[in-house]
Amino acid sequence: MTFTTRPTLEGTFGMVSSTHWTASQSAMRLLELGGNAFDAAVAAGFVLHVVEPHLNGPGGEVPAIIATADDPRPRVLAGQGPAPAAATIEHYRTEGLDLIPGSGPLAAAVPGAVDAWLLLLRDKGTRSLAEVLEPAIGYARFGHPLLGRVSATIETVRELFENDWPTSADLWLSQGRVPEPGSLFTNPTYADTLERLVREGEAAGGSREAQIDAARLAWSQGFVAEAVDAFSRKAFRDSSGEAHSGLVTGADMAAYTAVWEDPATIDWQGHTVAKTGPWGQGPALLQTLRLLDAAADPAALDPSTPDGIHVVAESIKLSFADREAWYGDGEVPLDTLLSTEYAAERASLIGERASEDLRPGSPDGRAPAVAAYVLGRAERAARAGDATTGEPTVSRSGVTRGDTCHVDVVDRWGNMISATPSGGWLQSSPTIPELGFCLGSRMQMFWLEEGLASSLAPGRRPRTTLTPTLVLRDGQPYMACGSPGGDQQDQWQLLFLLRHLVQGQGLQEAIDAPAWHTTSFPGSFYPRETEPGVLVAEDRLGADTFADLERRGHTVRVSDPWSLGRLCAVTRDPGSGVLRAGANPRGMQGYAVGR
Numbered sequence: 309m310t311f312t313t314r315p316t317l318e319g320t321f322g323m324v325s326s327t328h329w330t331a332s333q334s335a336m337r338l339l340e341l342g343g344n345a346f347d348a349a350v351a352a353g354f355v356l357h358v359v360e361p362h363l364n365g366p367g368g369e370v371p372a373i374i375a376t377a378d379d380p381r382p383r384v385l386a387g388q389g390p391a392p393a394a395a396t397i398e399h400y401r402t403e404g405l406d407l408i409p410g411s412g413p414l415a416a417a418v419p420g421a422v423d424a425w426l427l428l429l430r431d432k433g434t435r436s437l438a439e440v441l442e443p444a445i446g447y448a449r450f451g452h453p454l455l456g457r458v459s460a461t462i463e464t465v466r467e468l469f470e471n472d473w474p475t476s477a478d479l480w481l482s483q484g485r486v487p488e489p490g491s492l493f494t495n496p497t498y499a500d501t502l503e504r505l506v507r508e509g510e511a512a513g514g515s516r517e518a519q520i521d522a523a524r525l526a527w528s529q530g531f532v533a534e535a536v537d538a539f540s541r542k543a544f545r546d547s548s549g550e551a552h553s554g555l556v557t558g559a560d561m562a563a564y565t566a567v568w569e570d571p572a573t574i575d576w577q578g579h580t581v582a583k584t585g586p587w588g589q590g591p592a593l594l595q596t597l598r599l600l601d602a603a604a605d606p607a608a609l610d611p612s613t614p615d616g617i618h619v620v621a622e623s624i625k626l627s628f629a630d631r632e633a634w635y636g637d638g639e640v641p642l643d644t645l646l647s648t649e650y651a652a653e654r655a656s657l658i659g660e661r662a663s664e665d666l667r668p669g670s671p672d673g674r675a676p677a678v679a680a681y682v683l684g685r686a687e688r689a690a691r692a693g694d695a696t697t698g699e700p701t702v703s704r705s706g707v708t709r710g711d712t713c714h715v716d717v718v719d720r721w722g723n724m725i726s727a728t729p730s731g732g733w734l735q736s737s738p739t740i741p742e743l744g745f746c747l748g749s750r751m752q753m754f755w756l757e758e759g760l761a762s763s764l765a766p767g768r769r770p771r772t773t774l775t776p777t778l779v780l781r782d783g784q785p786y787m788a789c790g791s792p793g794g795d796q797q798d799q800w801q802l803l804f805l806l807r808h809l810v811q812g813q814g815l816q817e818a819i820d821a822p823a824w825h826t827t828s829f830p831g832s833f834y835p836r837e838t839e840p841g842v843l844v845a846e847d848r849l850g851a852d853t854f855a856d857l858e859r860r861g862h863t864v865r866v867s868d869p870w871s872l873g874r875l876c877a878v879t880r881d882p883g884s885g886v887l888r889a890g891a892n893p894r895g896m897q898g899y900a901v902g903r
Contacts, residue, residue, distance in 0.1 A: 312816040313893040323889035323902035324348060325876035326715040327363070327792060330452065331355045332891075332901045334443040335717055338435065345723035346374065346432040347440055352715045353425045353729055354444035354502070357745070358495065359452050361734045362461040363792065364713045366498070367747040368731025369420040371584050373571060373778040374432065375785035377722040382582035382778045382785075384569040385727075387424025388769045389417045389750070390637075392555040393563075397756050397764050399555070405548060406681065408752045408764070410834025412546025413554025413737055415749035417770060419536075421729055422527055424566035430520040431568075432723075437520050438506045445506075448499035448744075455897065456489035458734075465735045472545040473738040476746070480734060497744030504531065524565075533561035535742040544738050547834055554737075556747060571778070574598060574646055577606060577810055580780040587637040589832075590775040591646065593798040595627040596620075597805075598651035603658050606810050611803045612822055612849060614856035620806070621826050621843055621862070622658045624799055626667060628829040630654075633668035633676035636761035637769040644671035662861035664840035666829060679755045681836065712774065712792035716878040718785075718887055724880065726776035726788035728797070752834045773832050777801055779809070784882035791875045791892070795832050799825040800873035808877075815877050815890030822848040823872035839863075846872050870894045878902075 317323060322339040326332045334355045335348035343351075349372070357366050364370075372385040400408060409415045429440060462469075463486045469477040470484070479495065480487070487493055505523040508530065512522030526532065540554035571582040572591045581597065583590025600606045603619055610616040634640055644650050654669055668676035712730035717723075731748035739746050753771055754764035762771040773794045779787040787808075791800045800823055807818035824845035830838045843862045845854065847869050854864045876898060878889045889900035 312814070312820050314816060316814045316816040317889040317900050317902045319887050319903045320720060320885060321903045322348070322717070322719045323878040323887045323900065324352065324715070324717050325878050325889045325891045325898070325900040326352055326356070327713045327874055327876065327898045328356060328359050329897070329899035330359045330447070331715060332899045335715065336901045337443065338440065339719060341435070341439070343435045344433065344721065345717040345719040345725050346428055347435045348717045348719070349715055349725045349727055350425045350429045350433060351440045351443055352717070353421070353727065354441055355447060356713045356715070356729055358444050358447045358498070359455070360713050362458050363711060363733060364421070364729040365732025365734065365736070365748070366422050366745045367416070367419045367736070368729065368733070369417070369748065369750060369772065369774065370424050370727055370729040371588055371772065371774050371776055372424070372428065372725055372727035373582055373584070373776045373788070374725045375723070375778060376432065380780065380784050382571045382573070382780070384571045384584050385424055385428055385566060386569050386584070387420040387566045388587065388772050389420035389564055390767050390769045391417055391751055391754065391764060392557060392560040393766045394555045394557070395751065395764060395766055397758065400756050400764070403552060406756060407834055407836060408754055408756065409546040409548045409552070410752045411736055411749050412544055412552060413540055413542070413747060414546060414552040415751050416540070416554050416556050416737060416747035417750045418556055418560045418564045419732065419747065420564065420566060421732065423524055423564065426520050426524050427566045430517050436516055437509050437523055441502050441506060445499050445502045448495045448502065451492035451494040453490045454487050454493040457895070459486055459489045461735055462486045468545070475739040475741045476734070478741065479739045479744065495744050497741070501532065501743050528564065529562045532743060533558040535740055536561060536747070539740045540747070554747065572642060572646065576601070578781070579786065579809055582778040582780070583775060586635040586640040586642055587769045588772045588775055589631055589635065589798060591635070591642060592627045592631045593775065593777070593802055594646055595630060595651070596623050596802055598646060598648060599623040599626060599655050602648065602651040602655035606806060609806060610811070611806050614853050614860070617824065617853070617857060618662070618860050618862070619658060620802065622663060623655070624802070624826055625663060625828050626654050626657060626669070629666050629668040632666065632830055633678050634671065634761050636771050638761065640761065641671040641674065660860065662841050664828065666838070677760050679757050679760055679830070681755065681757065711794050714790040714792055714874070714876045716788040716790065716876050718788065718878045718880050722785065722880055724778065724785045724788050724878070726778050726790050728774040728776045728790050728792070730774050730792070753832050771832070773797055775801070782882055785880060786882060787877060787879045789875065789877035791873055793874065796825040796872070800875060804875050804877070815879065815888055819875045819877065819890045819892055822846045824849065825872065844872065846870065874898055876900070
């Protein structure tokens, strides 16, 4: 019998897995009230704003992938806000910057999360806005026990809040003190914001859908947009060490709406794997799966053995090199990047020794373009100063392992969703006092160089690391899964897919198995570090495995035994209808619920 930290849940009514037990149970409540998976996911999303504020917020973003009981074809909910109209490379250059800061108003894209959640509720949900927001309003108004990680994050940025971000100090520090872990924490201003959205929606009258649209307008063209516009004009210190004002305006808010898109998909090992388009890093996972098919029989690639780790890691490096050169919100040669012919060409580069080079390919004969920005690690750290830096690092003096949230839901009818909310962290930017939340810092993913796939341009979406996954089996939705973790999200999901879909491990077993990832490509977050040849691994993989990998040229950095990956997953057997769920035990925060 295989040991797992907890059982894989099984049932027939509904399953939820998320990165916080309160969000999971809040979603389950909506299912019990007769709502579907999409009602449940929206409830969880807004609760996550309240209970994991260091990992996501209303000023952030959320991509999701869904399939419905009456239409199994995956659809992407694109809740990634774009660069504001005034966000030009020239503007940042005139500010003396060669990177977009990792924190502060100048790093903020247009908020995308709230409009995306409300669009999902309008188009695919069944319950009223008031019902779905009730749990989040309650926790914000009457309090929730504060996570220890939230307290630790606030302590890390306490001096910044006290000296430079007074509105954040007003919310997150009580009489100058960091709230104790487990203490009851309230955010009545955010509760007011949510209640006002509900009131303005209900005042519009009409159908459920019309009321949700009225709430969306209150967000994008009403009181929320007005407060964002006014506050964004103020200057605050950011991770560049200087004070800058933001660029998001009310007009930017009004111009943005979340949209539905087709996913990027491949057929692999008897399944169809669906990801976002190349404005996200998701297709890099699909590329890696293609590479593994070309490089070796995936059934022989155990990602816990030196042979398997080496081949998988070298495949990841090649795919993420292409991510750096080709992915962005524009024209991307994705058909070629995901083709078996291109994969075979790229797989031929995998040798016996670990590569330390960034080696993007040339799809269709095109020459790759990679940012010229190169700095030594020490100089980058010095540039970061004492301000917050983004995901997953909070500041030079402190580290948080959390960086994003995730939620998966499947209901008894077969509706399924995978969503990865992030951004708008409490440490991203100063709190907007009238709203009870801050803007995000997702624009740090743009390059301030012309001619790149992810160069900054007004109206363009940053190439996000947020990457939910939906898997079909026999043409029917089978699994929703995902993980927080920035550049590591698709790497940890890859290990999970190999273990579950190919090796046949159960959900919880595959989630619990030792994790690892490589950092041998440019990071997506300020200060954009690269660590050639580095492989970070949980020490449960063992000293013999590490010695073998080092003989192959990998620089192994051993991590704590339960420190990497925060996988969530739910499944529905297309034949029997049996539902299953698992959740990551690392950090003692994520939980699956269901029956």
